[in-house]
Amino acid sequence: MKPLDVLQQCLHKRVLVEMKGGRSYRGVLDAYDQHLNLVLSGAEEVVGSEVTAHAGLTLVRGDSIVYISP
Amino acid sequence: MKPLDVLQQCLHKRVLVEMKGGRSYRGVLDAYDQHLNLVLSGAEEVVGSEVTAHAGLTLVRGDSIVYISP
Amino acid sequence: MKPLDVLQQCLHKRVLVEMKGGRSYRGVLDAYDQHLNLVLSGAEEVVGSEVTAHAGLTLVRGDSIVYISP
Amino acid sequence: MKPLDVLQQCLHKRVLVEMKGGRSYRGVLDAYDQHLNLVLSGAEEVVGSEVTAHAGLTLVRGDSIVYISP
Amino acid sequence: MKPLDVLQQCLHKRVLVEMKGGRSYRGVLDAYDQHLNLVLSGAEEVVGSEVTAHAGLTLVRGDSIVYISP
């Protein structure tokens, strides 16, 4: 198994994406590529346990990501 | 679907572009490439919910982008 | 021996992953690639000697990693 | 249209170049390449709405650029 | 002689590895690659002249390294 296979398994499921600088996004993983660029639908910005913003469909640039968790 | 396909769907529509360092731009996506370099027309700088500057046509360098949202 | 051979030996064993910016994760190494992207299962965030969060299965982006220790 | 086509259209016209770290330059775009390295003639450093320095002909390194606006 | 030849000469000997952000590690160099990824065995974290932590076998990511000294 390779790390990107985990993303394949997460497709169309909710994931938590932790960003550099401390923000997190939660949403359904609709697409990814080998740079870890992600598309999240129904994306919410999360700070601690609170939802702070709704972003809807979001393309997240891979190089700002620290980790992705189902 | 790949992440850049979402940009294809956003062409000629308004998008919100969140930058590293906390600035955001809102404008119509006129062009993009595989580095996520974007061209926005009618671009506005947005801080919170306020428009702070009008930049018109803008080429945004992809590596400063955190996320793009329709 | 090359550095990535150490990761091969760590597969399915617990590792500690120290991140840029001071966070650490502990979990079982389920997968890795040549960019040092890692998949940890049963991952916990660790600050000092305290477990501060449970992240479960986690894909950690290689370029945020400082070191990996079995 | 690709993002760099916008630079082609800006050739020999005045552009505003916003840099990482908050500085901006204004000048006539004389040349560019695919890394977004730019040559500005008659370049001025701009802070807010004030011109703070005159740099004349300037080669600006692409990876310090946030956005370019005509 | 090329810089990596010095690492070849350091194999199985103690080295000091100075990291970006101010931490240092001391340990026996067991492996390296062309990205300066290193494997240290018996690794210790060093702050000033004090040993602050024992990490055992450690894979250190090359792009966090400032210098390596035998």
Add this chain to the structure above:
Amino acid sequence: MKPLDVLQQCLHKRVLVEMKGGRSYRGVLDAYDQHLNLVLSGAEEVVGSEVTAHAGLTLVRGDSIVYISP
């Protein structure tokens, strides 16, 4: 014209090199390459309008450069 052609024209002439982090160097451009690595002879460190240090012949790494001005 491409941006590096400007460096060709600056060869053996005095240039000002603005660095990331706020330092500047002034000196005669003796050599450059496609990474914008530069060799300056008679180089001086400049802060504001004051010369703060003399560095003589200096190889400046391109990725620390913000702009180069004749």
Add this chain to the structure above:
Amino acid sequence: MKPLDVLQQCLHKRVLVEMKGGRSYRGVLDAYDQHLNLVLSGAEEVVGSEVTAHAGLTLVRGDSIVYISP
């Protein structure tokens, strides 16, 4: 002449290496490669005009270097 030719001329001579983050090293240049990775022998850490540490033989990673001066 290309910038790396200056390093060729500096081989086996003392150089000053200014690093990102403000540290400097002084030592005899024993080796270099195209990434500007350097090997310094008899290396000393220098702050202002004071020698603050002796590092002996040191492999300095090129991407932490700002400039190299004979």
